[in-house]
Amino acid sequence: MDLDYNIEGGDFTHAGEASSHLKKILKSLNLDSALIRRTVVAMYEAEVNVVAHAWSGTIHVNIQPDHIQIAVRDSGPGITDVELAMQKGYSTASAAVREMGFGAGMGLPNIKENSDFMDITSEPGNGTILKIVNRIKP
């Protein structure tokens, strides 16, 4: 099953709708509740990152019998130092983002914590591609 979502930068009113939709789909597939929670938490953090840092983005979800793959592509400023961005507490979020309850520097670490595989490709000026895979155990 393939699912595609468009994300608009700065749109905190609708931030999380894609992740909410995915959660409903995963529940309808009767997947393990812990797997669902981990997967949607990872995707929600990624979705909020696009809203908080990029101008726009897309999320493609591919659900297979043994895994869920999520690819998040954004047209944002990119991440200058991915290793630094992965550190808990490091954030470049604006004051407006922090007022929404985000920007504590825990987004990427949370994504890593809630995924079996995570990969970030980013180049300043060319946006960021984030890939997440969670295994579906039989």
Add this chain to the structure above:
Amino acid sequence: MKNSDNQFIKMTIEEILERTGGEIQCGAHRKFDKVDRAFCSDLMSDVLTLGCQEVLLITGLANVQAIRTAEMADISHILFVRDKNITEEMIQLAAENDMILVKCKSSMFKVAGELFAAGIKPVY
């Protein structure tokens, strides 16, 4: 209250309302739900680290993202402190996700202290 062995206990949302002077904003049918743990935060990424259910989220962040975050973290009970304005949009989203929202006038510090003293466990 804690029992005679000084153990932590479960408490209904209704009992929490009595202790905090809180009022239900939506999801009244869940007022007899029991929680045994609570977590205080205005940082939504912090909330997303929780891996347990039957938890009460105590927050001063009154916006749609607080509800959305609770949805992702499988949290169904939220207590807003300091008499924050709970918008129709928040209530609608909470209702869609079968949550109970309550609010009270007390500070987060006071609410946390009262509930901890009454026997509610911390998550961490």
